[in-house]
Amino acid sequence: MQHGAGVIFLDRDGTLNEEVNYLHRPEDLRIIPGTEQALRRLKEAGFLLVAVTNQAGVGRGYYPEADVSAFHRYFNGILEKEGAAIDAFYYCPHHPEHGIGAYRKDCHCRKPETGMFEQAEYDLAMGRWPVRGGADGISFDPYAVPVTITAEEYAEYRRRMPAIDKTGSFMIGDKLIDTEAGHRFGVRSVLVGTGYGAELRAKDAETEGLCPDGTPKSGKYDYYAENLMEAADWILTRAGS
Ligand SMILES: [Mg+2]
Numbered sequence: 001m002q003h004g005a006g007v008i009f010l011d012r013d014g015t016l017n018e019e020v021n022y023l024h025r026p027e028d029l030r031i032i033p034g035t036e037q038a039l040r041r042l043k044e045a046g047f048l049l050v051a052v053t054n055q056a057g058v059g060r061g062y063y064p065e066a067d068v069s070a071f072h073r074y075f076n077g078i079l080e081k082e083g084a085a086i087d088a089f090y091y092c093p094h095h096p097e098h099g100i101g102a103y104r105k106d107c108h109c110r111k112p113e114t115g116m117f118e119q120a121e122y123d124l125a126m127g128r129w130p131v132r133g134g135a136d137g138i139s140f141d142p143y144a145v146p147v148t149i150t151a152e153e154y155a156e157y158r159r160r161m162p163a164i165d166k167t168g169s170f171m172i173g174d175k176l177i178d179t180e181a182g183h184r185f186g187v188r189s190v191l192v193g194t195g196y197g198a199e200l201r202a203k204d205a206e207t208e209g210l211c212p213d214g215t216p217k218s219g220k221y222d223y224y225a226e227n228l229m230e231a232a233d234w235i236l237t238r239a240g241s
Contacts, residue, residue: 004165005124006239008042009117009182010086011173012053014195015228017075019174022057024067026074032194038228039084045236048130051089052116052171052181058093059103065093069144076143088129088142090116109147111173112180117187118154119147125163168239172231176200179221188238190231191221 013019016039018030039049051072057063072089079085092109099105109115123129128140149157171182174195182189191197201216201224208218215222225231 004163005048006046006168007048007050007120007124007164007187008169008235009120009171009185009187010049010051011111011171011175011178012051012089014174014197015172015178015192016051019195022060022062024055024057024063024071026071029071029075029078031075031078032227034227034229036079036082036084038232039079039086040082041232041236043084045239047235047239048124049086050117050120051086052111052120053089053091054110054177055091055093056095056098056110058091059095059099059105061100061103065144065146068093069141072143087131088120088123088145090120090145090147092116092147107147108149108151111175112177112184114181114185115147115149115151117171117181117185118151118158119145119149121162121164122149122154122157125157125161170235172225172228172235173197174200176204176220183220188222190223190225190234192228192231193224193226194228197224 013023016035017032020028055068058065068091076085094103094105094107094110096106129142131142166186169187171187171189172192173179174192174197179189179191191201204216204218204220211217223234225234
């Protein structure tokens with residue numbers, strides 16, 4: 001693409017896989033039907049795929065960061081067999097109140113903040129992902145990338161060397177913190193009805209109302225899709241517009 005890559009940012013729990021509290025064990029993974037096909041279609045259309053996931057279970061001490069990486073490696077192994085592999089997984093281990101020690105933090109990465117998106121763009125520009133010929137496993141683990149970039153560093157870097165085409169990129173998630181994070185980063189956002197999405201759409205529609213075309217008057221997301229397949233359909237008709 002002329003002005004940088006088109007990237008699909010993906011929430012994980014409730015969007016790709018069924019919501020399980022503090023999911024970290026491979027045996028608890030239940031992929032939502034249609035996920036592999038939807039991701040494959042987006043990849044075939046030329047999009048890069050990036051997962052951006054809040055994992056406060058790490059900060060709360062429920063499971064270590066190594067489990068996040070191992071879980072994503074396992075998850076991607078399944079997706080890869082279907083031609084649907086995710087290019088990189090970014091995560092936030094913090095929680096502002098319940099994090100233990102250094103994990104208790106008002107961080108820049110926890111959605112609806114945008115640190116994961118910004119770090120992903122910076123790393124893409126640095127050639128750290130997509131990983132070709134296998135990850136080196138030492139300097140960059142694409143299965144659990146932490147955020148170190150600050151908002152100021154990102155703003156400075158983005159001015160000099162943008163790597164993502166924001167008008168041709170999208171965020172998909174089942175919570176309004178997901179769609180808000182996408183908007184703050186500057187991409188269009190799709191709310192999916194899996195996970196918490198249907199309930200959140202109903203609540204938002206009840207309090208703020210819907211436009212005749214079904215988009216929310218609140219402007220909290222740009223499109224509502226029942227699931228990831230429908231989200232991919234909408235994106236594929238909008239891509240480049
Ligand atoms: Mg979710």
